[in-house]
Amino acid sequence: MNQPQPFRAPRPTSATPDIGDGLASSVSRVGALSERGDLHRAIPAEGGWLRCSDLLAEPVGFEHWRKQLSEWLNDQYRAAPARTAASYVMSWYLHVPAHVGALLFHHERRVPSLRPEELAFSLGGDRPHPEGMAVLGDAFYCLPTDPGSTRPEATIVRDEHALAAVLRAHYIAHAARFVRAYAPGSRLGKRMLWAAATDALDNSLWWAGKQAGTAEGEGAGVADASLVLESRFPPLTAPSTLRMETGADGHREWNRRRESCCFSYLLPQEAECDGCPRTCPKN
Template identity: 70%
Template sequence: MNQQRSFRAAQEVGDGLAASLLRVSGLQELRRDVPDGWIRCADLLATPSRFDEWRGRLGTWLRREHDAAPDRTTASYVLTWYLHVPAYVGALLLHHERRVPSLKPEELAFRLADDQPHPEGMAVLGDDFHCLPTDPGSARPEATVVRDERALAAVLRARYLAHAARFVQAYAPAGRLGRRTLWAAATDALENSLWWAGRQGGTPEAEGAGVADAALVLDAVYPPLTSASTLRLVDGADGTREWTRRRESCCFSYLLPAEPECDGCPRTCARRPGS
């Protein structure tokens, strides 16, 4: 759906959350229903053994690509991919619409890609959202108005944390990763999603707006998240300034044959004093 058609469709459904999803649909497949084969987040968390099935599909793909599928690698990939769903839905709508939907597991679903089994499509099933006083949909019954952007950022942070806490509780026994690792990954997923929502705009100004969103949402350390925003400007290889961040979690890709540690891996990068 091109952007012009998205805006026309959004006007037809009124300025509720469905309209917001249509307006950003060119950036991410977003649905309002759960077709056959899609996974409801709440169903997955209620039956943690399904994470083993997901890791099994991932292991098949990794063995095809790398001739190996270490347990810690599959556990970390699934950890990161799952957390991307609530983090990215929240970041995308905050960045483009200045709205925060419910991020409850009951109101989110996703579809795994056929090849590399990562979340490729997402569904937002609820209607409620928080917004600013100037939002054109602020008078709708499903809208909750907050005073300013800082308050809206706090809503996003709280809703994401609530979803992540339920995931950590469900996934910890299956993933067999430490609590600090789980929350470090949750921190990375949130900041990366806020940054990426800006980078998708394709301009330095759009990326800078995503960085500003990350600084707004993660202006301090909010335990059990492990860090405030670490995005900063550095000199790139071509001499231009570019944004980078300090990763909090390890993806364990280095356990795959002939794969080195990723740039910024916390295993090899010293933390700055006071960070």
């Protein structure tokens, strides 16, 4: 597949050497746990990496990304509805700050900077989704009991509620820059974009716990989602929609109602996803 380069990838950067329990240690620990993209401390030497701030500054890059995705959808489904491609790119991009923030919050009780200048990602060679992510900054927020709380790049907050508020604020600030950059070319309304931002954060917190493969781990992820999204925080569109449901076979499991639509149902022989807002009413 011909993969156009929307802009020149940034040169590799190196993080401040980690001489204690700093953010580099956290990234190393949680990187081994991530099942939704490799996590790095700096941009690897190989090409194909995109700094989030560069992409937001040159939104034409999103057009190239949607074109790559449309080619992939045509290969897979013999169809590539524009709304489907735009929605996939929307959700995949928002997954980057949400996933990084959720992993470090859940496993380390730390919140790194989620500024677009300090996050980068790479696209998969086949399916053009974020395959790797890089945390480029050194600063982090933490609790008073954190072993790295005395480091100069650490900012201490009083408790978990305050740390959750930091994560939420940093994520919303990043998402706001994405909405401004992506809305004009995508033809998706701002309500849809903020709904997708809500889904990405709620999902990422849930999956940070769920990937442990235990009911206790999943429950901890659900609790984090409830902590960070305990109510609606505009412009996010809803509190956490995670809820326990009982299936026809009597099995109980956690599910969530989506706020946004991925438009996968527009693809041949595809139906709405579980929890799609088109078929799953609010209650």
